[in-house]
Amino acid sequence: MDFALTKEQEMVRKTARDFAANELEPIAADIDESAEFPTETVRKLGELGFMGMTVPKEWGGAGLDDVSYVIAIEEISKVCASHGITLSVNNSLVCWPLMAFGTDAQKEKYLKPLASGQKLGCFGLTEPNAGTDAASQATVAEKQGDKYVINGNKIFITNGEKADVAIIFAMTDKSKGTRGISAFIIEKEFPGFSIGTVEKKLGIRGSCTAELVFEDMVVPEQNLLGGEGKGFKVAMATLDGGRIGVAAQALGIAEAAFEASVKYAKEREQFGKPISKFQAIQWFLSDMATEIEAARMLVYRAAFDKWQKRPYTVSAAMAKYLASDVAMKTTRNAIQVHGGYGFTKDYPVERFYRDAKITEIYEGTTEVQKMVISGNLLK
């Protein structure tokens, strides 16, 4: 057993870390405040190959392993969780299902520009009445000749407003339940497609979260992804991978809060000495460090399982469950270490705290992860 990273993984970490320090750190607080999507830095990340990291080279990606991918998401999220999720969605919720279920023609047309960062993608599954109960899709796709006509809407879609391409889900046969759900690749220019509400959020405010609206949207049948009735399978398999990305995002947020706490504890003096000399603070820091290390092991393990083509549904669920929990605890206690200053925008920990919360919710709530884990334990 060897816990060491490969040289390649180390260089991915260094590159992501350098980029985050030089390009993202200066804007992270601003885009949180203004809730402005960072088009320019997302474009740069795409040019460097961060948008389709595990996609093979022949389809426009970098051909990296999944551990390198989570390392990159971790490092980017450590500085700016909004960039972290923007990247994670394009990599794991868009490129990955295209790679796994797409035809060569679909890969040529959609995967190449998405993986090489020329286009941005999003993933539309959630509806007003289909959250955790993802099978209750109200969006309907009706076959008309060689086309589908789709009506419905999707909410809370990360990258939604900015995406050029979306993978969406709709009922093609209501009588068949989950086997009546199909996945489609759509373009923002398709007639009948529009953007609805753009959400105002507690955290990850530099990422864009929007409603996708389909009104008699016409989709050519060759844009069906994975075959008619296979949509639920596509969605569930995709989310298994997506969870590893969110887990890595949570890990990055926790690390950021921890490092800020260590720095502050050494600088801040009370009762004539740095507060790091007090056991109350030391125990916060040692808990943070231990829990982060545990989360990191689980996140890397899930990514390693995926890379090795082993089953990773359970390890991904465990990784997301633990890492998001650690992110919440660490960011909450980071504010406690900072005291009143931590509650202000003069320090970044309040942003980390707000950013952490969503990791317990999207791409399967913590409760869903527990359902997945226990479902596998008890089957």
Next chain:
Amino acid sequence: MNIVVCIKQVPDTTDVKIDPKTGTLIREGVPSIVNPDDKHAIEEALRLKEKFGGKVTAVSMGPPQAEDALREASAMGVDEMILLCDRAFAGADTWATSYALGTAVRKLGFDLVICGREAIDGDTAQIGPQMAEHLGVPQITYVRNVEMGDGKIICERALEDGYERIEANLPALITVIADLNKPRYPSVRGIVEAYREKEVKVWTAGDINADPQCIGLEGSPTEVQRTFAPEPKGEGEMLEGSTEEVCSQLVSRLKDKNVLR
């Protein structure tokens, strides 16, 4: 156009610690990086290649682990990597190092050699100029801007209070400073290629037909008498009081030190 970039792997710290007993650098626990000035050299080489075509080769001399620095250069876009690695090179001062590098560069053939101004672990800024002497080509140091055409290179050479504009015929050697450009990040695909598809060629002293008298300890006229870490500066003094009080204290202190009269 054949461009050769000479790079060095250095410890990643501006606070290099020296073992007081041996007088050598303590490298343990300090991660290694590509010397910062050398990254500007790599960037300029890649820009010139993008503009004029040709090939960029990175050359480094060092222990086997120095290949990581070359792979980083490769991930940035350098075409070929050469590592001069041989026990016979060990103990080289700047003269012996510049001889070895120069010999390798001559074997490669070149139109332009680009070096970083200096390495952060040695701070000599001697390798580039000495290599130019070994190679017998014109050199322009402290370059902050490069133009090229008609077999000539025209550079702005930074001075303390301005710059010189210098033209030289190719082949030539330049040493560059950080003002010249902003080094690109390695691309993710470049990293994959650097580790999986590209090869670091290792050249020994024999491979470059180096004169044994001119390399390693044998070829090094420099004798290090003593190395030491400079004493850290004493803590600054904080003046306290109202703005007026602080200003008048400051003025009288500066007068005491004859800074003001």
